[in-house]
Amino acid sequence: MVLTLTGCGGPSGDDISTYTYSSELDIKNLDSSDADDQCPLRAIHAVIDGLMKTDKKGNITYGIAKSEEVSEDGLVHTYKLRKDVRWDNGDLVTAHDFVYAWQRIFKKKGSYYYMFADGIASIQGAQELSDKIDVGEELTDDDLNSMGVKALDGYTLEVKTTVRVSFLDELLAFPPFYPINEKFAEKQGSKYGKSAKTILGNGAFKMINLEPGSVAEFKKNENYYDQKHVKLQRLVMKLVQEPKVAAQAFEAGETDYAPINSDLVDKYKEYDSFKQVYDGFLFYISINFKNEDLANLNVRKAISYAINRKDLCENVLKDGSQVVKGFIPSGLATSPCGVDFRKDSGDFTFYDKAQAQDLLNEGLKELGKSEITLRITYGTDKSPMDVFATYLQNALSKLDGIKVEMVATTKQDRIYNKQKNGDFDLAVTRWGPDYRDPTTYLTIALSTNSNNYGKWSNSEYDQLVGQVGVESDVNKHWQEMKDAEKILLDDYAYIPVFEKGAATLQNPKVKNLVIKPCCTISFEYVEKTE
Structure with a gap:
């Protein structure tokens, strides 16, 4: 017999415009050169789109890119960008924003620079940059400009690889490959991404509050280029929640998604809200x-x-x-x-x-x-x-x-x-x-x-x-x-x-939460019913 948790309702459960997601993890910042865990990457994904993204079924589709041409040998990818994507400050998102972001990861010796090198994205010149970092050399502007990513014009990005990379589009949907607004990031300096005021997005949501160790709050981006898919008005991420606390919050209707541990599985496994996620x-x-x-x-x-x-x-x-x-x-x-x-x-x-x-x-x-x-x-x-x-x-x-x-x-x-x-x-x-x-x-x-x-x-x-x-x-x-x-x-x-x-408790009135291996969880398509 399948049971229903009668307490699943309350502030979050009754409000179909708000989705609350509980996580055991924290968000130290939203800087894609430094973020290195699921929770901050999910937060970045909520506020910034890349060239590619996932659809509501978890398949890779176009994001800021509207088309892609690949050379016959598979080594040159040319992306045409949409011209209606804006940063939250009103600036248009351009090909330069991608060039700056990719070079910035190397310049800051970020957590994911290795993903651009041979064996993964295999971006032309990235391995040489990686090798220099590994032996402690400082990178020059000429070094950075040698990487195979170029803005051919404001809305055309050329990416050159050393070999054919069959999963390149999938990589481009991952936050380290997202764009960054250079003017804004340079103004923020070391504070970039460490608070709601020091992150600039172009995605489905805007971050309005970040309290590390407690909560991250977002509101719908009314200027989002693909906002027809966004049904939520508000997204809340409760941070550093122990499974027992998250489960109690779920029963009280205070969260729509709660990760639970093995100690709680037997208690909840017969309920319709219990879901195992791979x-x-x-x-x-x-x-x-x-x-x-x-x-x-x-x-x-x-x-x-x-x-x-x-x-x-x-x-x-x-x-x-x-x-x-x-x-x-x-x-x-x-x-x-x-x-x-x-x-x-x-x-x-x-x-x-x-x-x-x-x-x-x-x-x-x-x-x-x-x-x-x-x-x-x-x-x-x-x-x-x-x-x-x-x-x-x-x-x-x-x-x-x-x-x-x-x-x-x-x-x-x-x-x-x-x-x-x-x-x-x-x-x-x-x-x-x-x-x-x-x-x-x-x-x-x-x-x-x-x-x-x-x-x-x-x-x-x-x-x-x-x-x-x-x-x-x-x-x-x-x-x-x-x-x-x-x-x-x-x-x-x-x-x-x-x-x-992963054993979880999920509000049965919620649909289209995209959870799929190799994809950052997407909240863009989440919809709650009465």
Whole structure:
């Protein structure tokens, strides 16, 4: 029997012009060169449109671009821009706004500059800029102008790539590729994007209030070029809400969308508002290779074999998460023959406690030790990281020869302090796909990638992933990605654990909320009925 939460109504539920969305995450700013998590990216997406965007079914469609021409060799993309798109200050959005924004990410050494380089967007000249940043060189104006993005005129943008990129349009719907108004951004300086007054949009909504750690509020942009699709008058994002608090708010009718954790699934799973959402995130263990104990292959293998992933997903998480068989989750990409990458590449994760103990014994023998101590570092402010870390602790504690210490902190401290500075042994972490190609995961492990906090390095792997980035033969491209994953996981460079599902409570009177892997959640088409 399907039940209904009778309290779903109230201030947000009764007002069909307002949609309230609860998030466990915060918004530190709306600067696309610096924002690096789902919540700020969703907020940017609400206020700024790019060349491309998603339609109400989650498919990629034109945004500010109204047409695209691609050269015969697939290396030159020419976008014609709409002439009716304005920034909130009345300025027209032009091709220069894209050139400025893309160059600005490199100039500021932003979080996503690597996405413009070879293997991903493969923008001409971007790899050279990335290489200079990686070795600490300062970029000159000539360096920035060498990148293959040019404003041919006010409303024509030319983008040149080094190889044919089949998913380029999908990338262009991602916030780091959005335009920025140069005059406004330069005036704001370091304050750009840090408040409602220091962000300038052109999208479906205008930000009217930002209180980090509490709330972000938006109103409909009455001058939006595509406003016929926008039914909401107001959008509210409640920030840093614990699942229990979000669920209580949902029952009280104070929010239309509440993420819940495994502790709450059994309570709500029979209600019509309970929805499991697949968001495509891979949850895995990052290993510090500077730790001499973890540099031992048998120790790393023992850790992987000790984890009963099926039990974790089905009996602990209970949110639709599923066992992951490799570093590339299922459903991300298909081969030229139409076969899912995960099925084609094979299985790399197994559970066998006895073999885990044997592997650990062999590793300890090689190390000349009878016991090792490993720290598990995790953030407590984003579920289910605490559940994941605790399960890992219990699994490893069942092995003779490992002593486990737990290091609880915040996500920001885990990533930007402990992992970045190498102050960890095992870190439970996650990665979400930015586009539908295995390289969105494979590039993480490159020795030059700033996200490779564990400092795993393999020259054969680097060379192979580099070849993937320039390979024009689709069959060779596919095989090279399979070969790269095998190198990565045969060496247990990372330990993949599960593909994340998300348990949520959603107002059944709401439709057209676009949630799809590889796409930033879109509020543009949300509609509430009486």
